[in-house]
Amino acid sequence: MNTHLNLSQLGWRTFFQQQVTLDELETTLIARVIAYHRDHFIAQAENGCHKVQHHSTQSPLTVGDWLLLKQHEQHWLYYRLLERLTVLSRKGAGSKLTEQLIAANIDTLFIVSSHNKDFNLSRFERYLALAHQSGCTPVVVLTKRDQCEEPEQHLAQLAELDRHLIVLSVNALDNLSIEQLRPWCSSGQTVAFVGSSGVGKSSLVNGLSELPVATTAGIREDDSKGRHTTTHRALHVLEGGALLLDTPGVRELQLADCQHGVELAFSEISELAEQCRFADCYHQQEPGCKVQQALQQGRLTQRRLDNYHKLLKEQQHNARSLAQLRSHDRSLGRFYRNVQKDMRNLKGR
Numbered sequence: 001m002n003t004h005l006n007l008s009q010l011g012w013r014t015f016f017q018q019q020v021t022l023d024e025l026e027t028t029l030i031a032r033v034i035a036y037h038r039d040h041f042i043a044q045a046e047n048g049c050h051k052v053q054h055h056s057t058q059s060p061l062t063v064g065d066w067l068l069l070k071q072h073e074q075h076w077l078y079y080r081l082l083e084r085l086t087v088l089s090r091k092g093a094g095s096k097l098t099e100q101l102i103a104a105n106i107d108t109l110f111i112v113s114s115h116n117k118d119f120n121l122s123r124f125e126r127y128l129a130l131a132h133q134s135g136c137t138p139v140v141v142l143t144k145r146d147q148c149e150e151p152e153q154h155l156a157q158l159a160e161l162d163r164h165l166i167v168l169s170v171n172a173l174d175n176l177s178i179e180q181l182r183p184w185c186s187s188g189q190t191v192a193f194v195g196s197s198g199v200g201k202s203s204l205v206n207g208l209s210e211l212p213v214a215t216t217a218g219i220r221e222d223d224s225k226g227r228h229t230t231t232h233r234a235l236h237v238l239e240g241g242a243l244l245l246d247t248p249g250v251r252e253l254q255l256a257d258c259q260h261g262v263e264l265a266f267s268e269i270s271e272l273a274e275q276c277r278f279a280d281c282y283h284q285q286e287p288g289c290k291v292q293q294a295l296q297q298g299r300l301t302q303r304r305l306d307n308y309h310k311l312l313k314e315q316q317h318n319a320r321s322l323a324q325l326r327s328h329d330r331s332l333g334r335f336y337r338n339v340q341k342d343m344r345n346l347k348g349r
């Protein structure tokens, strides 16, 4: 990344500015996290990149976060995290339930799928719920238009899902075709791409970049022994000035604490459900169920209703497990504090 980006090119805007006091403006450095590691991160400020130590006791950070840093001798120290405009998170990998921050302050989430067997409405619904929950604007990009006989069919199905949804249909290998993505890629905007393997995400990214992203991906930094090491950079500048947020692992998205996002992604079902006779209607056999009525009248498909129930169930399961985990963490924290207090009391005796 060009080390001479100014704050607005890095995505700075009024929402963040309003959180900084006059005193902080004078005494701290504003920076954005562009790469993240277990015990330190790389933050980019107007005066260049800085390696900053981070401890597990400090609030968790993720790529895209805005921070205030304070100088101490030769080092920059993490001082304060600014409130996020959007945050993308997911359930932790494997059976261990933790909430993982994927990225923060993304403006546009490009949901990529191809115009072929990968095209799957339920998968779109999952991604849309996630985008809505995070606060990012979802833009669906259908690739491989050149290999599809009837791309219009897919467009019609997506319009049925949500007629306000922005859907672009492209040949990712044709630079003229991917110009359609440009309106979301201007300077100061932060974008990310999600979608299954092989749908054309890299092709899109490379088509939108001045340089192949792979060649710009390394950051050289000096480790504690003065050796040069290279780390993966998660924010890249696209042609036109947008920042591309690219981290591994966004592909196996699961829902966590995402009921609001599911309700937004299935807004017509939520609206119907509000009119059901019973407030706790399961939309199965209950009399006066507006959802079942819409199904029978062909205004709603069984597939969509099933996926709505499936995603809600999945997110409820995750949310419950997360709540248990948090309460466990809290009681563990209390236990440690009590032990520390006891030790102090013992020593003080």
Ligand SMILES: Nc1nc2c(ncn2[C@@H]2O[C@H](COP(=O)(O)OP(=O)(O)OP(=O)(O)O)[C@@H](O)[C@H]2O)c(=O)[nH]1
Residues within 6 Å of the ligand: 143, 144, 145, 146, 147, 170, 171, 172, 173, 195, 196, 197, 198, 199, 200, 201, 202, 203, 204
């Ligand atoms: N004809 C055609 N081929 C495409 C298009 N988009 C991608 N491809 C091809 O599909 C293959 C996969 O594309 P990638 O861009 O690597 O897909 P990806 O989503 O980045 O895949 P992962 O890196 O596995 O996540 C490549 O051989 C591309 O050349 C398209 O719109 N039209």
Ligand SMILES: [Zn+2]
Residues within 6 Å of the ligand: 273, 276, 277, 281, 282, 283, 284, 286, 288, 289, 290, 291, 292
């Ligand atoms: Zn009902």
